[in-house]
Amino acid sequence: MSHPTTGELLELHFGEADPLRRDGLSTHVGGCAACRALGEDLEWTERVLATGPDDAPPADGLARVLARVEASGPARRRPSPRLRAALPCAAALLAGSAAVLQGGAAAALAFFAVGSLLTLSIAPVLILESQRRSR
Amino acid sequence: MARALLEMPDFQREVVVLRCSRELSFAEIAEVTGVPPGTAKARFHRAVVALKRALGERGGTR
Numbered sequence: 001m002s003h004p005t006t007g008e009l010l011e012l013h014f015g016e017a018d019p020l021r022r023d024g025l026s027t028h029v030g031g032c033a034a035c036r037a038l039g040e041d042l043e044w045t046e047r048v049l050a051t052g053p054d055d056a057p058p059a060d061g062l063a064r065v066l067a068r069v070e071a072s073g074p075a076r077r078r079p080s081p082r083l084r085a086a087l088p089c090a091a092a093l094l095a096g097s098a099a100v101l102q103g104g105a106a107a108a109l110a111f112f113a114v115g116s117l118l119t120l121s122i123a124p125v126l127i128l129e130s131q132r133r134s135r
Numbered sequence: 136m137a138r139a140l141l142e143m144p145d146f147q148r149e150v151v152v153l154r155c156s157r158e159l160s161f162a163e164i165a166e167v168t169g170v171p172p173g174t175a176k177a178r179f180h181r182a183v184v185a186l187k188r189a190l191g192e193r194g195g196t197r
Contacts, residue, residue: 007161007176016160038180045183048136048190049155066140066156128163 004028009038139189147182150175 004012004025011017012025029035049066140148149168153159161179165172 006180007173010176045186
């Protein structure tokens with residue numbers, strides 16, 4: 001058997017491997033030091049994220065570090081394909097509205113459009129997390 | 136460790152946070168970030184390599 005791809009090894013580690021391939025992948029990894037090394041790296045990473053790199057682990061490990069990372073440098077989400085498709089329409093709507101309307105009315109419309117886009121941008125995350133909670 | 140995460144490119148830090156903090160699957164990460172699943176996995180792997188290198192160089196445990 002040739003070596004699995006990195007993607008397959010990641011899927012195996014996180015329990016997302018194709019059930020039809022899982023046993024074969026596990027057997028290969030069990031006998032292949034090179035492929036096992038990636039799993040060990042992933043375990044090391046998870047352990048370090050959970051406890052910190054020092055001998056004295058912080059009490060709240062991952063939660064504290066990731067909260068800090070998210071707060072100071074949030075993982076910016078690129079717009080989903082649906083949102084990207086909607087952006088030109090929204091831009092055209094805004095441009096047209098600005099040309100027709102003056103002052104406060106245009107500003108109000110722009111404010112409404114931006115709010116709608118922000119809602120759309122976080123909708124996938126909210127839906128996914130809702131689905132996960134319901135499982 | 137926080138510094139190592141903050142020094143990563145946004146797109147790598149994003150997958151680490153979504154995978155390890157939000158516990159999203161790679162398929163879900165792909166959907167949220169708008170990239171193919173293979174790209175999400177590759178970014179995560181590169182982030183792991185970068186973390187290992189950065190923390191190893193700073194005297195991390197291993």
